[in-house]
Structures are given as C-alpha cells and as structure tokens.
Amino acid sequence: MLILFLLTTAFAAEVVVKMTPKAVAHVFKKEMSSLHSSLLHLKPPPFQATYLGLEVTIxxxxxxxLKMPRLTYxxxxxxxxxxxxxIGGSARLLGQYSAVYKTKREGQxxxxxxxxxxxxxxxxxxxxxxxxSSDMCTLEVDESMITMSPILPEQISAEIKTDLLNQLRDASCSKATTMISKMNSxxxxxxxxxDISQGGHPSHINVELHFQNPTAEDDSAIHVEVxxxxxxxxxxxxxxSANTRFIWNDVPEIxxxxxxxxxxxxRLFEDGDIVSSFFDRPLVRIHSDDTVTLRLPLSTTLTTTGGKELFRVQTEVNLILEDIVLDEPxxxxxxxxxxxxxxxxxVLQTSSSRSFQKFAATMESWIGEHKAFLENLLNTYxxxxxxxxxRSPLVWTHRLHARPNFTTSSLNFHVHPHFSPPLRVLV
Structure with missing residues (x-):
C-alpha cells in the first residue's frame, strides 16, 4: 500500500501546541494523584509553641x-x-495535644x-x-477551624490556628513548587x-508550547497549529532526500x-515495472476560501524486467482535498x-520506444477517459x-473534531483527551 506522509522541517517555530488549564490539569493528574497519596501518608513533625507561659505541643x-484542589493557571x-x-479542596487533620503550665493537660x-x-x-x-520561587508563593484558606478537647482559652486557640496556618503555608508552597518544577522535564x-519520511533524514523543528486561558467555547482541548x-x-x-517511489505493479486495481x-x-505493462517518482517538490496550498490543494509532480516509467525503459511520462497532478478528517491518534x-x-x-513531456508511440500520442485523452479510475487509486492508497x-498519559477519546479548521496558510485542529478518571481526586 502506498503512503504519502505529510512531514515538517523548519528552523523557526512553525508548529504551535496550545494548552488550556483543563488540559494541563489532565496531563498532570497522575502527579496530583501521587501528591494526594503522599499527603495522606504524611506524618507532620510535632508543633511546639509557648503562649502566655503555656507550653503547647501538638x-x-x-x-x-483530603479532597484535592484542582490544578489550573x-x-x-x-x-x-x-x-x-x-484551588478548592478540603482537609481534616487529627492529633493529640499537651499543654504545660505548672500542671500538664492532655487532649484531642x-x-x-x-x-x-x-x-x-x-x-x-x-x-x-x-x-x-517559593518566596513568591501565597496561600489563603476560606474557612479554617480548630477544635481542642478539653478546650483551651479562646485567645490561645486563635494564636495556635494562626501559627499552624503559617506552617501550612510554608509546607504547601514547598510541595507545590517542587511539583511545578518537575513539570519542566x-x-x-x-x-x-x-520525522516520518522513513528516509533517515530527521527533522529539526522547534515546537512552541503555549499556555492560554480557557475560552467560553472550549477549555478542554489541546490546540495544534501547523x-x-x-x-x-x-x-x-x-x-x-527520501527517494520516494510509487510502485504500481502489485496494486490490485491496476x-x-x-x-x-x-x-x-x-501486455507489456503487465509484464514490466511501473514506477512513479517526484521530479520536483510536492506542494500544498491552503487557500483563503479554506480549500486545500495538493500538487504532485510525477514522473512515471515503464521498464522491462531487464531494466530497459519503454515509456516515460511527466505529469503535474493537481488535486483538491475534500472532507479532510483527523483519525483517532x-x-x-x-x-x-x-x-x-x-x-x-x-502532461508535460513524454518519451517512448517505437512500440509505445501510439499510446504516448493519446496519453491526454486516456487520462481524461480514466479520471474516475485515477481518483479511486488516490483515495485508496x-x-x-x-x-x-x-507524549503524555492521555487517554484519547474515540472521536476528535472530525474536520480541522483552516486559516490562511495554516492548519488548526483540536485534540480532546478523555477526562476519566475525573481531574479532581476524591477520598
């Protein structure tokens, strides 16, 4: 089966991948799940402080x-x-406390x-x-409440809560900055x-990764522009470079x-080798009316099994691409x-042996008569x-946006990851 690959190579960033907050959260949901697990198994160090001469240890x-907050940006x-x-989420911590001032009091x-x-x-x-930098990190909590049984004076309980929130801020910012730093790699x-040319000539393409805020239309897709x-x-x-050849001998329709x-x-066609190759660069054009055309400059030869050339024709094939569909990745x-x-x-040029001169003279009319046959070959192969x-731990949906969007000189499409399990990790 013949495969024509669309490839890329460039030195400027001409491939742009745009991420949205929901897509980023999905990409890093394993990290969020791992953070959730580590926090549930966390053993915080004892909290110690002195208030009005009362030595408190928790x-x-x-x-x-623990209900994890959602990751966004x-x-x-x-x-x-x-x-x-x-943002969001909730947590509940349990422990034991002791308060020493002349006598020792213990509780929950x-x-x-x-x-x-x-x-x-x-x-x-x-x-x-x-x-x-963790120094720039901030943490606010909408609601916080501590309960100590037996109770301590309200003024001391309020100061304990303030100090614990400050420690929580330092610990949370340290964890968060470590996780975000790991996103780099x-x-x-x-x-x-x-590079999928299979020609051993790797591409050198700078792919830009952009982060954009969600839109009202769609905040879950990964947007790609080529x-x-x-x-x-x-x-x-x-x-x-790739020395591309289209070998037609084994195509069943032919x-x-x-x-x-x-x-x-x-009979000579049936016994010989029919091969097409490019004599110039193929060319894609995306037009202002969103139509896409493809130019294939092909040189097709018929040679005997011994290598003698019987016929050669150079053609410029101009195609219109319709109903472009992106398959599931x-x-x-x-x-x-x-x-x-x-x-x-x-038909730009023909050359032939004596036995093919008549066929060469009628080449243009033969192409016109077999247009439907040639279109069928192209659509099949x-x-x-x-x-x-x-590259990510994405589980792709079974359906993408079926048709990509076109703007002048660029192809744009959206990839929708399947958001399961949910982004928010629940206990």
Missing amino acids: DHLQVVD ETGTTSSRMIFKL FEMVLEHFHLAVPVQRTALTKFTV QLVHFAEAT TESVVNAELGKLFS KDTLKDCKSSEC VNGDVSWSAKFRVKEIN IRGSLPVHL
Whole structure:
C-alpha cells in the first residue's frame, strides 16, 4: 500500500501546541494523584509553641480526610509570566495535644480546612522552562477551624490556628513548587515534531508550547497549529532526500485493469515495472476560501524486467482535498485522511520506444477517459500523518473534531483527551 506522509522541517517555530488549564490539569493528574497519596501518608513533625507561659505541643498529626484542589493557571500580560494555582479542596487533620503550665493537660486536636487558594508565580525562561520561587508563593484558606478537647482559652486557640496556618503555608508552597518544577522535564517532551519520511533524514523543528486561558467555547482541548510552509518544507524531502517511489505493479486495481485490456501495450505493462517518482517538490496550498490543494509532480516509467525503459511520462497532478478528517491518534501520533478530487492532470513531456508511440500520442485523452479510475487509486492508497507527537498519559477519546479548521496558510485542529478518571481526586 502506498503512503504519502505529510512531514515538517523548519528552523523557526512553525508548529504551535496550545494548552488550556483543563488540559494541563489532565496531563498532570497522575502527579496530583501521587501528591494526594503522599499527603495522606504524611506524618507532620510535632508543633511546639509557648503562649502566655503555656507550653503547647501538638503531635501524632495525621491527614485523615483530603479532597484535592484542582490544578489550573493564569497567564500574565506577557508570555514569560504565569501563575500556577491549586484551588478548592478540603482537609481534616487529627492529633493529640499537651499543654504545660505548672500542671500538664492532655487532649484531642482537630483542624478542618475548606477551599484553598494556593498561587505560585513562575517566570518562563524558555518555551517549557519555569523558574519557580517559593518566596513568591501565597496561600489563603476560606474557612479554617480548630477544635481542642478539653478546650483551651479562646485567645490561645486563635494564636495556635494562626501559627499552624503559617506552617501550612510554608509546607504547601514547598510541595507545590517542587511539583511545578518537575513539570519542566515533562513539558519539554510533551509535544515533539516527528520525522516520518522513513528516509533517515530527521527533522529539526522547534515546537512552541503555549499556555492560554480557557475560552467560553472550549477549555478542554489541546490546540495544534501547523503552518503551510512547514508542511511544504517536509514534503520537499520526498523529492530531495527520501527517494520516494510509487510502485504500481502489485496494486490490485491496476492488475485487474490490465487483465481486461487486450492491446499489446497492456501486455507489456503487465509484464514490466511501473514506477512513479517526484521530479520536483510536492506542494500544498491552503487557500483563503479554506480549500486545500495538493500538487504532485510525477514522473512515471515503464521498464522491462531487464531494466530497459519503454515509456516515460511527466505529469503535474493537481488535486483538491475534500472532507479532510483527523483519525483517532495512535500512541500520540495524529493521522489524516481525505477525499481526493482531480482538478487537472497536465502532461508535460513524454518519451517512448517505437512500440509505445501510439499510446504516448493519446496519453491526454486516456487520462481524461480514466479520471474516475485515477481518483479511486488516490483515495485508496494515499493518506498521511501530521508532524506532531503528543507524549503524555492521555487517554484519547474515540472521536476528535472530525474536520480541522483552516486559516490562511495554516492548519488548526483540536485534540480532546478523555477526562476519566475525573481531574479532581476524591477520598
């Protein structure tokens, strides 16, 4: 089966992957789940302080109930500044306390926290590199309450709560900044350009990863933009480097056609080798009316099994791509298919042996008579892959936006991860 791959190579960033807060939260849901598990098994150190001569110790602390906040972010006025946030959630801590002032009092301790607002500003020093400082981290809690049984004076209980919230802020910011710092290594490889020419000529493409705020239309998709120029740069490799060949001998439709043909030329076609190759670079054009055309400059030869050339024709095949559909990604790679309609096939040059001179003279009329047959071949054997690989723990939905969007000189499409299990981890 013949496969025509759409590839990319460029030195400027002509492939852009745009992430939204919900998509980022999905990509890092394993990290959030791991953080949830570690907090439930956390054994905080004893809390010790003195209030009005009363020495208070709270120990054997344990997080017994934890509803994780959701991970999100906000972009700043410039692309280099962002704020990662953990919003919502709740927690309940249990422990024991002792209070010593002349005599020792012991009892039970409980702290309940509702709805966190943790913010970590970051500086983007590269496309996916964050500089994080815990000194800039802030934490607010909408509701907090401590219960000590037997009770302590209200003034002392209030000061204990304030000091515990300050310690919670330091511990939470330390955990959050560590987790966000670890995002660097994962985001560097989240979106990569792939060379699928199978020609051993790797692409060097700078893929930009952009973070954008959610829109009213859709805040869950991963948006990918591939420019026309970067597609054409890689298509050029099919001509210049990959030595692409279309070998038609074993195509069943051609075999059946030759069997039904009784002319002497058909017998030579059936016994010889029919091969097409590019004599120039293929070219894609995305037009202002959203139509997409593909130019294939093909040189087709018929040679005997001994290598003698019997016939050669150079044609410029101009196709209109209709009903372009993105298939379900496999291992992060996105493939496409389309319906090809022949706009025109121009015969530029022919050369032939004496036995094929009559056939060469009628080549243009033969192409016109067999237009439907040629379109069927193209629609059966030409398909492609997009040059972006998304590497993450995503579980893809069974259906994407079926048709990509087109703007002048670029292809845009949305990938919707399947958000299951839910982003918010519950106890």
